[in-house]
Every structure is written in C-alpha cells, then in structure tokens.
Amino acid sequence: MQNFFFHNPTRIIFGRSAVTQIGRETAVFGKRALLVYGKESIKHNGVYKTVINSLGSAGISIIEHGGVRPNPVLQHVRQGVIKAKENKVDVVVAAGGGSVIDSAKAICAGALVDHDVWLFFKGKKGIRKALPLTCVVTLAAAGSEMNGGMVLTNEKTCQKFGTGNKLLHPSASILDPTTTFTVPADYTAYGAVDAMSHVMEFYFTGRELFSPLQDRYSEGLIATIMESSEKALAEPENYEARANLMWGAALALNGIAAAGLGRVEFPMHTIEHSLSALYDVPHGAGLAVILPAWMEYTAMTKPDKFAQFAERVLGVTGGGTHSMAGQGVSRLRRWLEKINCPTRLANLGIPTAAITEIAENALALARLWRLRDYSREKFEAILKLCA
Amino acid sequence: MQNFFFHNPTRIIFGRSAVTQIGRETAVFGKRALLVYGKESIKHNGVYKTVINSLGSAGISIIEHGGVRPNPVLQHVRQGVIKAKENKVDVVVAAGGGSVIDSAKAICAGALVDHDVWLFFKGKKGIRKALPLTCVVTLAAAGSEMNGGMVLTNEKTCQKFGTGNKLLHPSASILDPTTTFTVPADYTAYGAVDAMSHVMEFYFTGRELFSPLQDRYSEGLIATIMESSEKALAEPENYEARANLMWGAALALNGIAAAGLGRVEFPMHTIEHSLSALYDVPHGAGLAVILPAWMEYTAMTKPDKFAQFAERVLGVTGGGTHSMAGQGVSRLRRWLEKINCPTRLANLGIPTAAITEIAENALALARLWRLRDYSREKFEAILKLCA
Numbered sequence: 062m063q064n065f066f067f068h069n070p071t072r073i074i075f076g077r078s079a080v081t082q083i084g085r086e087t088a089v090f091g092k093r094a095l096l097v098y099g100k101e102s103i104k105h106n107g108v109y110k111t112v113i114n115s116l117g118s119a120g121i122s123i124i125e126h127g128g129v130r131p132n133p134v135l136q137h138v139r140q141g142v143i144k145a146k147e148n149k150v151d152v153v154v155a156a157g158g159g160s161v162i163d164s165a166k167a168i169c170a171g172a173l174v175d176h177d178v179w180l181f182f183k184g185k186k187g188i189r190k191a192l193p194l195t196c197v198v199t200l201a202a203a204g205s206e207m208n209g210g211m212v213l214t215n216e217k218t219c220q221k222f223g224t225g226n227k228l229l230h231p232s233a234s235i236l237d238p239t240t241t242f243t244v245p246a247d248y249t250a251y252g253a254v255d256a257m258s259h260v261m262e263f264y265f266t267g268r269e270l271f272s273p274l275q276d277r278y279s280e281g282l283i284a285t286i287m288e289s290s291e292k293a294l295a296e297p298e299n300y301e302a303r304a305n306l307m308w309g310a311a312l313a314l315n316g317i318a319a320a321g322l323g324r325v326e327f328p329m330h331t332i333e334h335s336l337s338a339l340y341d342v343p344h345g346a347g348l349a350v351i352l353p354a355w356m357e358y359t360a361m362t363k364p365d366k367f368a369q370f371a372e373r374v375l376g377v378t379g380g381g382t383h384s385m386a387g388q389g390v391s392r393l394r395r396w397l398e399k400i401n402c403p404t405r406l407a408n409l410g411i412p413t414a415a416i417t418e419i420a421e422n423a424l425a426l427a428r429l430w431r432l433r434d435y436s437r438e439k440f441e442a443i444l445k446l447c448a
Numbered sequence: 449m450q451n452f453f454f455h456n457p458t459r460i461i462f463g464r465s466a467v468t469q470i471g472r473e474t475a476v477f478g479k480r481a482l483l484v485y486g487k488e489s490i491k492h493n494g495v496y497k498t499v500i501n502s503l504g505s506a507g508i509s510i511i512e513h514g515g516v517r518p519n520p521v522l523q524h525v526r527q528g529v530i531k532a533k534e535n536k537v538d539v540v541v542a543a544g545g546g547s548v549i550d551s552a553k554a555i556c557a558g559a560l561v562d563h564d565v566w567l568f569f570k571g572k573k574g575i576r577k578a579l580p581l582t583c584v585v586t587l588a589a590a591g592s593e594m595n596g597g598m599v600l601t602n603e604k605t606c607q608k609f610g611t612g613n614k615l616l617h618p619s620a621s622i623l624d625p626t627t628t629f630t631v632p633a634d635y636t637a638y639g640a641v642d643a644m645s646h647v648m649e650f651y652f653t654g655r656e657l658f659s660p661l662q663d664r665y666s667e668g669l670i671a672t673i674m675e676s677s678e679k680a681l682a683e684p685e686n687y688e689a690r691a692n693l694m695w696g697a698a699l700a701l702n703g704i705a706a707a708g709l710g711r712v713e714f715p716m717h718t719i720e721h722s723l724s725a726l727y728d729v730p731h732g733a734g735l736a737v738i739l740p741a742w743m744e745y746t747a748m749t750k751p752d753k754f755a756q757f758a759e760r761v762l763g764v765t766g767g768g769t770h771s772m773a774g775q776g777v778s779r780l781r782r783w784l785e786k787i788n789c790p791t792r793l794a795n796l797g798i799p800t801a802a803i804t805e806i807a808e809n810a811l812a813l814a815r816l817w818r819l820r821d822y823s824r825e826k827f828e829a830i831l832k833l834c835a
Contacts, residue, residue: 273692
C-alpha cells in the first residue's frame, strides 16, 4: 500500500424526505444563496419546490441560476460567477446531477477571484478559497456530491477539462433516492456506467495494482452498481435499487477506492472527455463506448488483474488467466449492450473518420492529467476498437 | 436501505514515516498539548521519541499522561482530566491503540466540564464540547482513530461502558503500519478479531438484514482482515499485511459499514465488556470466545444471512442454507483456533461457575445500549456455549 492522505468532510444526509433539510444545512453559512440547477426535471419531480420552500423557511434569500446543461459549459458558469459576485451571496446551493454540482463548484471558486474561472482548469491558477456549497443530488452517477472534483467544457476551444480542490468538497449533500425515480432509462444506465468507470479507472491503473482491501471495496461497488442498475431499469421506482445506486455512486469517488493505490490515471475519462467536447454526447454514453475498448486494449498487459475482475465481479470461472481476462471484457461489453448502452462510436453518431481528431483532442487533457504512455497513436488504436 | 446521516471529518495520514507529521497536525490547535500514552511499547519502538520531537519542532509544550492500560480505567482518565485542566491544554494527543485513544477522548470531553467524566458513560450527561484530539495509532484493532466512540472501565463498579459523540472524532489520525511491526502475535490476533467483530455486529444485527452495498463492503473487510492477520502473524514485518490490517480496522468502524442498516446492536461487545470488566481479559481475546458462541446461538434465527457470510467470506459451498450457515460458524471457530485465539472461557481462566455473574453484569450495559430481546437467560445460554 502506498502512503496516502484521506479527508472527506462532506456531511451526507441520505434517505426519503431528506431534501427538506437543505435549508437547515445551508443556513449555517449565511442568508443569501445562489441556487444552481439544470433544465426542467427538478421542476417536474417536485425537488425544485421542496428546495425553494426549505431555503425560504430557513430565512435564506435565493438568487436563481438555472439552465445548466449536461456537459456543463464555461459560459454558463461565468454568468453564475457574475451573479454570485453582484449579489454577494454567502453560499451556493446545487440541485441536480454532476453537471449542476460541478458548475456550482466552479462558481464557488470563481466568485472569490478576479480572474477567469477557466484558468483553474488549465492549471494556470490554484484554488485558495471558495464559497461553501450544499447539494441536493438528483442523479446517481458522477459522485461529485462527495468530493472536490469538477469537470467543465470550454465550448469555444472544445476542451472538456477537470480539476479539483479540497475546498470544493460540498459541506453537505442530500441524497434522496426517490428523486431519481423519474430519471429515464438511458440516463439511469449512463449514470451507472459513469459510477462504475470511476472505480474501474482506479482498479486497473493504480500503481499498486493488487491491493486486497481496495480491490474488494471496488469489486463490491461495481457488482452492486451493476445489479442495482438492472433492477432500477426494470422497476424505476424500486427504492432499494435506486438507493444502492445512489450511495454506490458517492462511495465510488469519495476517495476510499483510490486511497493507498498511489498514482492512478483516468485514461477512459480522458478519451471520453474528447467525445463529449467534440460531439456533445452524454458522458456515461461516451464511457460505455470507451470502457470495453480500453479494457480490450489493456487486458493482456495486466492479465492477472483483469482475470481477478472477471472472476470476482462477473463470475467467470475456469480457463487460464488470459482466457479469463478476455472473457471478462466480452461479458462486460455484453452487459452494457443488455442495459441498452451504446458500445460503438456509430451508436453515438460519430464517424470513424473522426478518430484522428478525437485522439488529437484527447492529447491536451492527457498532458494536463499527466497520463504517461498515452500517445496519439495509442488513443487512435483504442478508438479503432470502438469503431 | 434505511435513512442515515454520515459525517466523518477525521483527517487520515497513512504510511511510512507519517508519525513525523503529528506536530504539524497538532499545532493548528494551540501550543500546549496533553500527550496520552500507554506503558513501555511506544518507548521501545521509537514512536515516543518521534512524537516528542515532532511536537517539539512544532513549538508545542507537552504535558505527559502515560500509563494507560489495556481495558483503560476511569481513575486514570480522571487524573488526566485534572492535568488537562490544571495545565490549560489546548489539545490532546493520543499515541497508542484503542485504549489510549479512548482515554484521550474521555479527557477531551471531561476537561471542559465541572462534573465527573463517568456521567457521560452512564448517559446522565451529554457531551456538548470537547478539546480537539490528534492521534498516532500503534495497533490495528479498535478503529477509535476514525470515529467518535470510546469505551472505559469503571474499576470500582466493574462496569465497562461505551459512549460516543461527533465532537470526539479525532481531528487527525496518523497510521504508520511500521509502528505495528513489534505488536506481539497474541495482540495482533486480538486486534484482528476486534476489527472483524465490529463489522460482524453490524452485518448480523442490522435492521436492514440484507443490504447489497454494505454487505459486500463488510465481507470484503472481514476477508481482508482475516487473510492479512494470518500474513502478519507469519511475517510480523510484512508491510502490506500490517497496512491492510491497519486501514481495515479503521474502515471497519468509521461509519460506512453501518450506514443505511438502520438500528444495529452490539450483543457480542456487550457480553465481552462484562468479561473484561470482571476478569480483565484483553478485549480481543474475550471477543474471540464470544464470537463463535454468539454466532452458534444466532445462526439458525437468520440462516440466510449466515449462509451468505459462510459462502462469501469463508468459501463454504454446497449444502442447504442451514447447513452452510452452520459450517460457517464451525469454520470461523477453527480459524480463530488457527491464529491461536482463545475460544473457550477456560482458555481465559474464567470458570463456568461465573456465567451467572457475567450475564448479570452484561444486563446493565444491555439496558444502556437498548439491546432488545436480551435477557439474563439469553446471555447465560450464549455464555454456556463458550464453556
């Protein structure tokens, strides 16, 4: 096990009717809040009204900043930063999924500096202070509700970059599984793939390739997310399935899975960010295409680990290590197909001719995230396996 | 999944040479520290010197309070409270295992009130404030380094009670597995049993008896603790084994295993506390005796859960549910014998004639911890299975 530092101070309030507590959790930080949210879904499922009422009852005045879109964009965050500054808000409240929470985090950091928020993402400026943030989560996917990371797309430069800081950990996150009952089937599946992929990046790329405690933690999460997403797809209002997905997504990226593994990489996310930046595909859909291709490309370089994954998560038995590793990749691909995820670029409407451009785009983030051993040629080779 | 609140703000600094950071972690709270520790072990293995040097370099003046014994006692804590008050310390530093950390927590709470610290344990007074606490952990066992719980023995009344408060979460805990290289074989095994038993109490008593995410989390921890303790016993300086034990013990009782299970009970700890209170046996040794007996008593009331445990943790296959459940209990008992743990009261030097007295003693804590369905007769029946 490698040396590590672990600190996750986010308060989690989990369960039915938990959304009513957003006012109390937010009021400790002040009386003026910027409320960040997405499009229409939280208005349809009642979350918006509950949040407004709870904040109002706690004596908080609200400045609204709705309209965050999936693959959230820089321009909208910049507008939020202006609103936060003009209204001198004390705290930011995010009500939505990862896109909303990530936008809110960027606003929290941007509101307290004079420079453009994108400089944080380019690594040109460090985050030294941030407004406090509270969240109401409405999608089991990104795990942003329990960490300090954020991802944003610069729509002008077609760059989807991620960065993070301990100051961006939400102070409190409210997770009520019933708020995800109305998530449509495709986004339920994409969310599951997103959550799984976070754990799988760590599991397969950690410097400490075998680590008993972290391996079992990750395998348990992946198996649970897989079985729960199937149940949630069959029965959208199955509370247990939604609850396991929701808490699983948070635990997938709250720091425990990676603690002790040493350096980890995010190659699948790196490629997916380019798909989203250039073609605006849903993040989880892009990951579903990259995941089996990256695994196919990588499995034979670490066959023991892939065989362990195949056996413990997917129930592959018998055969040698290489055979088991290969079977694991095939089974995962079939499972993605079973839950109706895209697994080929064509399913996303992306032509094979675009592979070179995508690989080129991925290089920029690869440099920023210090992905060793990933050249344009390697990205192209993986993308060809998605064709 | 039941509604839950999760918040664990403890900073974990894990790895080789981490002990040198205790000064920096402590200095943020002030310049005067009470240093709580046990007997001689930290002086022999170099931890004491490293702590003293690190605190000194950070400009912290130290008031020493050594001599905490296993099954820590109230009288020694009271002396610590007096020292903390007289010297107006800003912060308490614990260097040791669970007994030391628990004593330090009690001092943190006791130093800021005028009444006796035992009133917290009797449930007569609530904890409203506490001095900050930093820890250097030297034993993989109690998990106290990452939670707000504490256990103390009132040696006059022969009561070993436990209580807790969020204010008692250590601000920072330093876990360097090399500090456990010198832990003798018996205490290495007892520590593993203690850590396992925390997870097993949740796993078998949760109101939410089957919970996919928590079950896999717990099973992974137990399996890792079992395999790592065997390795550590065979090779006391095996870093990986010691590291997995150390982080495993912390993760076992940091709140995740129980989150979402609803009400959980601590029947095994309840009985063990009476063994320790009356006969001063090491906590983990007492648990090793109680664990298989309690399981044997309980298995047929929840055969499905015990069968799942037998299959996933102990590799039992084939046979019906009841048979698998029973085999799991037998295998666990054999494993405890394999790592040279006591599994019978006689191994602890406790006569069968004492069973009634032990059961009577356990009733007091059972009332305090609100154990439903545990009568004196039931405690006696379980204790008879330890004979």
